[in-house]
Amino acid sequence: MTFRLYDTATREVRDFAPLEEGKAGLYLCGLTVQSEPHVGHVRSGVNFDVLQRWLRHLGYDVTFIRNVTDIDDKILTKAAGQGRPWYNLAYEMHRELDRAYDALNVAPPTYEPAATGHIPEMVELITELIARDHAYAAADGSGDVYFDVQSWPSYGELTRQGIDDMEAAEDADPRGKRDPRDFALWKGWKKESEPETAAWPSPWGRGRPGWHIECSAMAGKYLGPAFDIHGGGVDLRFPHHENEQAQSRAAGRPFASYWMHNAWITTAGEKMSKSLGNSLTIPAVLKNYRGIELRFYLLMAHYRSHVEFSFEALDEAAVGLRRIEHFLDRAPAAETGDLPADFVAAMNDDLGTPAAIAVLYDAVREGNRLLAAGEDATPHVARVLAMLDVLGLHPDDSAWATGGGDDAKLTAAVDALVAGLLEQRAQARADKDFARADAIRDQIKTAGIEIEDTPSGARWTL
Numbered sequence: 001m002t003f004r005l006y007d008t009a010t011r012e013v014r015d016f017a018p019l020e021e022g023k024a025g026l027y028l029c030g031l032t033v034q035s036e037p038h039v040g041h042v043r044s045g046v047n048f049d050v051l052q053r054w055l056r057h058l059g060y061d062v063t064f065i066r067n068v069t070d071i072d073d074k075i076l077t078k079a080a081g082q083g084r085p086w087y088n089l090a091y092e093m094h095r096e097l098d099r100a101y102d103a104l105n106v107a108p109p110t111y112e113p114a115a116t117g118h119i120p121e122m123v124e125l126i127t128e129l130i131a132r133d134h135a136y137a138a139a140d141g142s143g144d145v146y147f148d149v150q151s152w153p154s155y156g157e158l159t160r161q162g163i164d165d166m167e168a169a170e171d172a173d174p175r176g177k178r179d180p181r182d183f184a185l186w187k188g189w190k191k192e193s194e195p196e197t198a199a200w201p202s203p204w205g206r207g208r209p210g211w212h213i214e215c216s217a218m219a220g221k222y223l224g225p226a227f228d229i230h231g232g233g234v235d236l237r238f239p240h241h242e243n244e245q246a247q248s249r250a251a252g253r254p255f256a257s258y259w260m261h262n263a264w265i266t267t268a269g270e271k272m273s274k275s276l277g278n279s280l281t282i283p284a285v286l287k288n289y290r291g292i293e294l295r296f297y298l299l300m301a302h303y304r305s306h307v308e309f310s311f312e313a314l315d316e317a318a319v320g321l322r323r324i325e326h327f328l329d330r331a332p333a334a335e336t337g338d339l340p341a342d343f344v345a346a347m348n349d350d351l352g353t354p355a356a357i358a359v360l361y362d363a364v365r366e367g368n369r370l371l372a373a374g375e376d377a378t379p380h381v382a383r384v385l386a387m388l389d390v391l392g393l394h395p396d397d398s399a400w401a402t403g404g405g406d407d408a409k410l411t412a413a414v415d416a417l418v419a420g421l422l423e424q425r426a427q428a429r430a431d432k433d434f435a436r437a438d439a440i441r442d443q444i445k446t447a448g449i450e451i452e453d454t455p456s457g458a459r460w461t462l
Helices: 039-057 073-082 086-103 119-131 211-223 234-250 291-299 311-330 341-348 353-372 378-390 398-403 405-430 434-446
Strands: 004-007 012-015 023-028 061-066 135-137 145-147 183-188 207-209 226-233 255-262 265-267 450-454 457-461
Touching: 004 255, 023 039, 023 211, 039 061, 039 086, 039 226, 039 255, 039 265, 039 291, 039 378, 061 211, 073 086, 119 135, 119 145, 119 183, 119 207, 119 211, 119 234, 145 234, 183 211, 183 234, 207 211, 211 226, 211 234, 211 255, 226 234, 234 255, 291 311, 291 398, 311 353, 311 378, 341 353, 341 378, 353 378, 405 434, 434 450
Parallel strands: 023 061, 023 226, 226 255
Antiparallel strands: 004 012, 135 145, 145 183, 183 207, 450 457
16 A cells, blocks of 8 residues: 555645655754743654654655754744843753653654754845845845745645735834735844844845745755655644745745645643643653653544643553553563554554554454463564554663663662562462462552563563
8 A cells, every 4th residue: 555645735645656766855844942842842743753754664765854943033032031142042942852852752853954054055045036036135224035925926825825815924024025925034133132143144234034944945955956745733834834835936946745734732722832821841741651651642643633632631541551561561572573454554544643553452452362361472462563663662662761761760679679579479379378478469559560470470560
């Protein structure tokens, strides 16, 4: 079965046909590093991590670029409010983002370009747009440069909007615009309110890039003028992705063949965001849940489905994952095997992770039945491990061992203590002191640990 994905531009599920056979170029709009990442932020990272993992499983040579926006109006405003340099805030939050991705086993991209490292490429692209009469420097002497939306008849095609239906762009002072919907490519330096470190030289005077030009320049540098898939959150479709596509194609670059957008995670029906004050930062969530549990929770919903976050739902996901882990703890060791056909079909159908997880549950259920009947469950163990590996949930992945160093040490300590109690319980049973054996078992159970007697000895799980 061919891998098929939903293309936001055409609004249909399409067969994936890469520009170059055997290769896949993927660009993901990363985060603006202005604050600690929350659950809504990392959903995009997890979803597109699964995309790159699946493409690689299918045999593609994947070039995956995920940018970081490290200069932005919000970064400047927040840094000023905290009395610190803007670059210090951006750097600290970038490190927080890296820690969050590591905690959820989001594999690093091929490269992660930062906006501030690509100013020359942006200036070059803006210069080209001006030469093609698709951009202009503001006549008011501000140093601003704008994209002329009226010069590009296809503007609005990604989101299927007409220019007359659009509201004015709010990314720069409107006084220098020919049309209120024109958007900023370059922002002249405001000496009175912005630090000098946030301005770079350009043909139009010192300033900094607009948000939209960043991704066009970085995607072009690392993936070329045309590439396969552009991804991001659904909230980026307009204006960000619409503007990216318009300015890139106006410069003669075909840009993305497919557009993929993950849906929001909401709280109380509203998009999770800092401005709403309802965000759940990753460090806070990971105080009570393992990273593998949060990743499993995020994959239980299809990437295009809106998710109403609740700790009850996260608890249920954690319980479901523990059932899988419990099966693997009880079952004989096995190497990673082949993927079930139903799992492959689910993943090939627009990354259908909910259906794929249903296949995973079925395999665990059948494996448990075989174990209970005393039959060989090794083939099921191998298939379960293969499915977990594709989803980035393999229990032996080094990310889970290193991502929670304290947890790993705690598990080892508990294992030693429980092993000692189990030895005492085994001796009590050998002495036919069943009252003492039951008392030890109850003591262990009171601590939240379940004991299961198997032909190869007692096993424990939380």
